[in-house]
Amino acid sequence: MSDFLLDPDVIFLNHGSFGACPKQVFGEYQKWQRELERQPVRFLQRELPGLLSDARRQVAEYLGANPTELVFVPNPTFAANTIARCLPLGPGDEVLVSDQEYGACRFAFQFAGKEKGFRVVEQAIPLPVESNEAIVEAFWQGVTENTKLIFLSHITSTTALTLPVKQICQRAREAGILTMIDGAHAPGQIAVDLHDIGADFYTATCHKWMCAPKGSGIFYVREDKQSMIEPLVVGWGWGPEKTFHRENEFLEHHEWLGTYDPSAYLAVPAAIAWQNEFVTDAVRQRSRDLARSAVELAAQIDGIERVHPDSFSFQMGLIDVTAKQVEADVLKSWLYEAYQIEVPVIRWQNRTFIRVSAHAYTTQQHIEVLIQALQAIDSSHGPKRS
Template structure:
């Protein structure tokens, strides 16, 4: 059950987190354009200036003596940073390695596995586009078959996710690729139950947890997955290019990075920690990112963001005369909402994806509002994010902008 499951709109604590967190989270702590309404933390995150400064210090140390840093200092520093992140996500340090992003983590796992023709890989229609592409590539290589569970959206509750996913599992299912928190629809999946279905059938599980770290409490050693990858550059405030891959000990011998280098054959962490010359400063700055979270207060962040999200969602639904497409308990710091009928019919001669792009660009160039427009299930949606630098008035600006066609 999510940490914030008791913070519904009828809770006595519904508004308390906003005032509690605000003094510690002024927007000036970030380098965001002060003229922009930034409601899209979910895509790439936004890194606090303090964390970027820590990253710069690591770069300066590297450049002061690159040979000594790469050969002597980096191996120790990288494992120390991995240990800090592992503690935060409930993992043992030796089971966690850094990758550039969750897509890299998914690809490392998929490319390490072997399939036979007609093997099936179970996933869902709410999966992230890049991961779905990776599955298509792997299946084309081996002759395997991707099978998508058709999760409804709008959705009544997590039981619909469980029923739809269970329906596609067969004796030919060799792998399950599951989201923890979906990208297009912003839904928290009932992951323990889904993993349980797979465990009963002996199906290995790869979890795309791109959006989960920082939003949901994680205990990776207890979750029951075989592989779990997540981003730190989204909701953990780390610099871009900071993510992790957790691998259960019994899967580590068969799991390799997408780039094979000097560490091959020397163990799981050795293979991933060194794949050639690259800038490791984003990974090493995770300590500063976690310190920033501690300074603000993790509970404060979670309460503020979830409370603000629910308020913003209600505001937008009322302004756009929409119906909630998901229950509050399936939401974290993001929500995907339907656009009004007049936006659905806007420029009907263009493909849905192109219409989404044009509406996004219109909102940005006309109102300086950055928010994703999602083409999904044959219609257009707007996905809002709530972060500690956001205020309710920004969502009011979005509501006004969306109430009329250009």
């Protein structure tokens, strides 16, 4: 915990929502902010193009892509809006998503669909899952001759389920269907090789499991698909007087959105360096063991069940507390107020889940306090039932 800025009085089991930035990386972030304010014109007009280029190069190497295939964005919601607005989708077309997609990104497609006339089709992936092959077959039941785009999470936010995106992207390519993968929870939690996955478009946060500052994400577009992607925000890069990347229209259109603070983007290489030095395989395995321990111990409590086999989750674990009949917001507030546990309680498909995240700062004692709290739900001091 000492490497992070987290409040030591809070049991933070919610790395998945917004991440946590190590002090070392946050210091780099503040360094760039000071550089910006020291001489804004020099920094933004003369130095920033080269700095962003170097940062993109390091991120591309980390994620198995070419530097000219990705740009920084504030978050995956921004990238989802870009795709939903610019792809040539119209009446009769369908965008296929699973029933476990992140709400904000799903809303981006639903909003654009109302304007452009295409449909967003949700296909159920039943829980519990049995195998990757079963997931692919269940999801593919939603594909029709009208399916033009598949939008799918790499690791779902709602259910902490790792999906076989490589297999789905390969099958989609064979069928002539475009694919966009929401990898918000993937980089930093699992190894990501974008060329190996084979998606046409991929977006991810850097501020979650990569532990970069808030407001840093990436938007990857295969080189042969870049001509399809128009900028969500039109700025100087779109005009006849080019600014940064005269040789690459994709970067030119998407990298300069007007005056903004790029410090979070420029600190991402520091986050990668921190990951490489401190988040070893042993640290990741320990974090996975803690998350899985939380699930196993919780499942021994009457009325609480596990959802996924261990092979489908990594540093996040899902606990089903539906049978406890406690409203999600009531349970979340009670866990924080009574035990200082910060953890998401999610309502999905008439079921109530606790999603536990574990990282380098998580301890076995943190898990034990969570289990004590879950054991106390049925007591007179527990949360009020719905």
